[in-house]
Amino acid sequence: MQNDEPPNPNVPSEDDLLLVERVLAGDRRAFEPLVRKHERRVFRVALAVLGNIDDSEEAMQETFIKAFRHLDQFRREARFTTWLTRIAVNEAIQKRSTRKNLVPLAEVETAAEQFTPKRYESWKSNPEQLYGKQEIHRIVEVAIQSLPEIYREAFVLRDIEELSAEEAAEALGIKVPALKTRLLRARLMLRESLADKFEEPATLKTKIVHTAVDAGTAVAMRLMRAAGM
Amino acid sequence: MKTMDCRDVLANLSCYLDGEGSVELRATLEEHISRCRRCRVVFDTTGRMLKIVTDTAPFEVPLAVSARLYARLEKVLSEP
Numbered sequence: 001m002q003n004d005e006p007p008n009p010n011v012p013s014e015d016d017l018l019l020v021e022r023v024l025a026g027d028r029r030a031f032e033p034l035v036r037k038h039e040r041r042v043f044r045v046a047l048a049v050l051g052n053i054d055d056s057e058e059a060m061q062e063t064f065i066k067a068f069r070h071l072d073q074f075r076r077e078a079r080f081t082t083w084l085t086r087i088a089v090n091e092a093i094q095k096r097s098t099r100k101n102l103v104p105l106a107e108v109e110t111a112a113e114q115f116t117p118k119r120y121e122s123w124k125s126n127p128e129q130l131y132g133k134q135e136i137h138r139i140v141e142v143a144i145q146s147l148p149e150i151y152r153e154a155f156v157l158r159d160i161e162e163l164s165a166e167e168a169a170e171a172l173g174i175k176v177p178a179l180k181t182r183l184l185r186a187r188l189m190l191r192e193s194l195a196d197k198f199e200e201p202a203t204l205k206t207k208i209v210h211t212a213v214d215a216g217t218a219v220a221m222r223l224m225r226a227a228g229m
Numbered sequence: 230m231k232t233m234d235c236r237d238v239l240a241n242l243s244c245y246l247d248g249e250g251s252v253e254l255r256a257t258l259e260e261h262i263s264r265c266r267r268c269r270v271v272f273d274t275t276g277r278m279l280k281i282v283t284d285t286a287p288f289e290v291p292l293a294v295s296a297r298l299y300a301r302l303e304k305v306l307s308e309p
Binding site (some may be wrong): 007031032035040043053064068070116121123128137141144159160180186191195198210 | 240242248266267270271273274275277279281283285286287288290294295297298301305306
């Protein structure tokens with residue numbers, strides 16, 4: 001394998017199934033393009049579950065080795081990506097369960113149960129263009145990394161890796177409604193934490209108008225008159 | 230048409246953004262959003278957050294991490 005070559009997420013989409021067939025027929029080298037194509041996904045999934053690069057690196061290696069050794073167990077009715085993602089989630093969850101400093105799940109669930117939006121200002125029209133490409137990467141990655149893990153993993157599987165709700169729930173070993181609840185919280189929390197960077201700075205005037213509109217017309221008129229508008 | 234309060238509307242945010250839900254549900258949500266500024270902002274900015282995140286394609290594999298993966302796989306693939 002060529003170690004000096006950077007990973008390329010745009011490897012020509014040689015059909016996964018074709019590559020799997022070739023590996024199973026004895027052409028072990030055909031496993032390499034499969035790894036190139038999916039390493040980013042596997043890494044991202046592991047990182048979503050584990051939250052740090054060192055553990056994710058190990059989980060990624062274990063995932064590909066396991067996938068290679070058990071390739072004959074891959075059933076063609078599932079997509080290869082789904083099968084591989086499931087292995088990655090399992091590896092990562094297993095690794096996480098060996099950690100000592102686990103935050104009790106119940107605690108996290110309760111904290112998020114009461115989550116309601118707090119930011120109600122609209123966003124600038126093209127907020128992502130205000131920052132450089134690297135800066136945007138950093139902003140988005142920090143926001144995702146700071147989600148509690150059960151929300152982070154649901155978000156990454158559904159919204160970044162684009163698994164269906166059923167596939168994501170199955171991979172995480174939870175029921176679909178639980179997955180959906182976690183996904184909603186994750187999205188709301190991310191929105192909230194990105195608001196700092198992307199929100200339209202509210203002027204005193206818009207603040208008054210918005211408070212007034214949210215409160216109802218009578219109060220609105222009174223406030224706006226008081227502000228001389 | 231059944232009306233909803235902000236809490237019910239928020240509970241259906243994902244469903245709306247993912248293009249799911251019945252025509253009737255979507256119409257009910259849209260009706261609420263059209264007259265509730267706060268829910269309108271939450272729906273709009275959550276949709277935009279999703280677009281920004283997916284367009285960004287976050288989390289690259291660090292080069293050194295990738296190199297070690299290939300080195301380890303090389304050994305496994307060369308096993309007899």
